Amino acid sequence: MSKTIELRNISKFFGSVIALKDISISVNSGEVLCLLGDNGAGKSTLIKTLAGVHQPNQGEMYLEGKKIFFNSPRDALDCGIATVYQDLALVPLMSVTRNFFMGREPVRGWGLFSCFDANFADRVAKEKMDEIGIKVRDPHQAVGTMSGGERQCLAIARAIYFGAKVLILDEPTAALGVKQSLMVLRFVARARTRGLAVILITHNVHHAFPVGDHFTLLNRGHSMGTYRKEEIDQNSLQTMMAGGKELQDLEVTIQEEKELQPAVP
Amino acid sequence: MAQPKYPENDLQENQDERLREVSFLSRQLNKPELGAISGAVLVFVFFGFTAGGTGMFAPDGIMNWSTVSAQLGLIAIGACLLMIAGEFDLSIGSMIGFAGIMIAVPSVYWDWPVWLSILFAFAGAVSIGFINGYIVVKTGLPSFIVSLAFLFILRGLTIGLSQYFTNRTIIGGVRDIAEEQNDWMAPLFGGKAFQGFFQWLGDNGWLETFADGTPLVNGIPAVILWFLGLAFICQWMLLKTKFGNWIFASGGDAVAARNVGVPASRVKIMLFMFTAFCATVYATCQVMEFGSAAADRGLLKEFEAIIAAVIGGTLLTGGYGSVVGACFGALIFGVVQMGIFFLNIDSSWFRVFLGGMLLIAVVFNNFIRKKVTEAR
Numbered sequence: 001m002s003k004t005i006e007l008r009n010i011s012k013f014f015g016s017v018i019a020l021k022d023i024s025i026s027v028n029s030g031e032v033l034c035l036l037g038d039n040g041a042g043k044s045t046l047i048k049t050l051a052g053v054h055q056p057n058q059g060e061m062y063l064e065g066k067k068i069f070f071n072s073p074r075d076a077l078d079c080g081i082a083t084v085y086q087d088l089a090l091v092p093l094m095s096v097t098r099n100f101f102m103g104r105e106p107v108r109g110w111g112l113f114s115c116f117d118a119n120f121a122d123r124v125a126k127e128k129m130d131e132i133g134i135k136v137r138d139p140h141q142a143v144g145t146m147s148g149g150e151r152q153c154l155a156i157a158r159a160i161y162f163g164a165k166v167l168i169l170d171e172p173t174a175a176l177g178v179k180q181s182l183m184v185l186r187f188v189a190r191a192r193t194r195g196l197a198v199i200l201i202t203h204n205v206h207h208a209f210p211v212g213d214h215f216t217l218l219n220r221g222h223s224m225g226t227y228r229k230e231e232i233d234q235n236s237l238q239t240m241m242a243g244g245k246e247l248q249d250l251e252v253t254i255q256e257e258k259e260l261q262p263a264v265p
Numbered sequence: 266m267a268q269p270k271y272p273e274n275d276l277q278e279n280q281d282e283r284l285r286e287v288s289f290l291s292r293q294l295n296k297p298e299l300g301a302i303s304g305a306v307l308v309f310v311f312f313g314f315t316a317g318g319t320g321m322f323a324p325d326g327i328m329n330w331s332t333v334s335a336q337l338g339l340i341a342i343g344a345c346l347l348m349i350a351g352e353f354d355l356s357i358g359s360m361i362g363f364a365g366i367m368i369a370v371p372s373v374y375w376d377w378p379v380w381l382s383i384l385f386a387f388a389g390a391v392s393i394g395f396i397n398g399y400i401v402v403k404t405g406l407p408s409f410i411v412s413l414a415f416l417f418i419l420r421g422l423t424i425g426l427s428q429y430f431t432n433r434t435i436i437g438g439v440r441d442i443a444e445e446q447n448d449w450m451a452p453l454f455g456g457k458a459f460q461g462f463f464q465w466l467g468d469n470g471w472l473e474t475f476a477d478g479t480p481l482v483n484g485i486p487a488v489i490l491w492f493l494g495l496a497f498i499c500q501w502m503l504l505k506t507k508f509g510n511w512i513f514a515s516g517g518d519a520v521a522a523r524n525v526g527v528p529a530s531r532v533k534i535m536l537f538m539f540t541a542f543c544a545t546v547y548a549t550c551q552v553m554e555f556g557s558a559a560a561d562r563g564l565l566k567e568f569e570a571i572i573a574a575v576i577g578g579t580l581l582t583g584g585y586g587s588v589v590g591a592c593f594g595a596l597i598f599g600v601v602q603m604g605i606f607f608l609n610i611d612s613s614w615f616r617v618f619l620g621g622m623l624l625i626a627v628v629f630n631n632f633i634r635k636k637v638t639e640a641r
Contacts (some may be wrong), residue, residue: 051524053523053524072523072526072528073523073524073525073526074526074527074528077525077526078526083524085521085524087520087521088521089518089520089521089522089524089525090518090521091513091514091517091518091521091522091584092517092518093513093517093580093584093585093634093637094510094513094514094517094584098510098513098514101510102510102514102521102522102525102526102527103511103514103522103525103526103527104525104526105507105510107506107507114506114507115501115505115506115507116505116506116507116509116510118505142637144637145637158525
């Protein structure tokens with residue numbers, strides 16, 4: 001059976017910089033793939049390629065066995081691939097409802113006279129935000145008036161609503177507190193049971209490990225391999241990701257510095 | 266240990282404990298057009314007292330300032346939508362001059378029918394709008410600088426081409442030709458509507474008439490109807506349609522908009538074309554009213570349009586504004602300009618007023634934006 005989404009040997013260059021080189025990943029529906037890597041590893045570039053923001057220079061993408069090419073994020077959305085970007089892709093001056101349906105507005109009526117179905121949109125936006133645990137005080141309030149966590153939840157609720165097949169989350173827990181992070185992870189798990197293919201990007205192994213089925217490590221644009229959950233434990237993931245050797249070296253250096261320092265009188 | 270008591274336990278299911286009742290006035294404050302509407306009321310009250318006896322509010326006086334406001338309003342609508350989408354067009358004024366020449370030269374010197382010349386002007390202007398927008402979107406340069414280039418290019422072309430083809434910069438006789446040809450399109454821009462109604466008012470003595478029985482005001486100029494029609498359509502489009510949402514999104518954050526599937530580049534290019542369209546409607550009405558086109562028409566109009574939009578609550582940075590606001594901005598503009606004329610005050614004071622008004626509007630808009638975007 002073909003995978004829900006599959007990337008084969010994707011490479012992406014920005015001028016002379018190799019952002020991604022021969023990356024192959026695949027996710028089935030009902031699975032969570034965690035992309036792990038340090039800053040500059042190419043995680044965001046990879047998901048932006050998947051989301052249609054960037055076009056790959058080499059390699060192919062397949063959705064349910066069919067070859068796909070995205071000219072724009074709109075194409076990806078039309079295929080049922082929804083993304084929560086790191087910068088959330090929200091417009092602060094616009095209302096919750098308008099942000100929720102930005103680019104995918106529900107319309108009523110026909111032809112030139114079709115108009116934005118505000119009642120439906122308000123209702124859905126409020127409902128979906130309720131589901132993710134944010135009580136929207138007023139769906140017409142500007143997103144700029146919401147807190148960081150609320151904005152994150154809005155972007156996630158939107159992606160869950162529109163992501164029919166694949167849901168991509170770029171560092172969804174970076175700006176969140178403990179409680180809200182857990183809420184988001186619970187949503188990732190729920191999206192998986194609903195049969196979505198989920199790609200979760202993070203550099204927090206503690207967040208990745210409980211929900212992930214597969215783990216792909218990226219380093220400086222190269223893949224360092226994909227592991228199934230059974231094959232690896234949290235510590236070795238952490239070590240591989242943070243560069244265990246570097247951490248040990250750091251420990252040694254600190255120890256040495258301490259010894260060199262004269263005792264404080 | 267005592268359990269903390271949560272206030273929501275006392276509340277009903279659907280009520281959010283953090284939703285504060287806000288007063289009607291406070292809710293209105295969040296609407297961009299509030300400033301312009303209250304400003305317009307103030308202006309009317311002021312001139313009602315000071316210029317009430319000068320004929321400013323007699324039928325012909327009303328027609329006078331509403332025509333001025335409508336003309337400016339036409340281009341303010343275009344400028345306002347483009348500004349909400351996050352771009353500027355400084356070539357509006359030059360486009361007015363250029364469109365006028367595009368009508369006058371073919372109809373007077375090349376013997377084209379007037380309707381064809383008008384269509385030619387619209388096609389030409391909208392194409393230039395497209396090029397303007399295309400350059401802005403593709404290069405990513407600020408539209409300020411790109412359209413500033415077009416301000417000079419178009420003004421230069423207007424003077425240069427009219428001299429090249431006709432050896433003059435003022436081309437008259439367009440209206441005579443239109444009347445001679447019995448052109449069907451010219452009255453749509455230069456005609457007056459509801460003439461029968463005004464005649465009827467005059468016949469019944471409800472409207473002052475000249476000695477020969479024609480009423481003092483013999484109809485509503487087409488430019489006012491164009492203005493009202495466009496204002497209505499654009500406000501509806503901005504608030505009630507998908508495309509309107511795309512305009513806000515493109516101006517609020519073009520990258521975010523693109524990432525969620527809004528064709529921001531297309532939206533911006535279309536709005537550049539729309540401002541060119543508005544400028545051409547303005548130019549056509551003017552040419553048909555005066556019967557002539559001149560190369561210096563529309564000078565500084567781009568700034569007046571932007572001022573009207575800003576007074577109407579549109580943010581210079583994009584993403585926020587309203588067509589109704591821009592219309593009221595234009596109304597304030599027209600009423601004050603004509604009011605000062607009726608009061609016989611030196612028109613230099615109008616500029617002082619305009620600058621002051623602009624400053625107040627920008628400060629006020631800035632305050633509103635902070636209020637809208639900051640966490641409550």
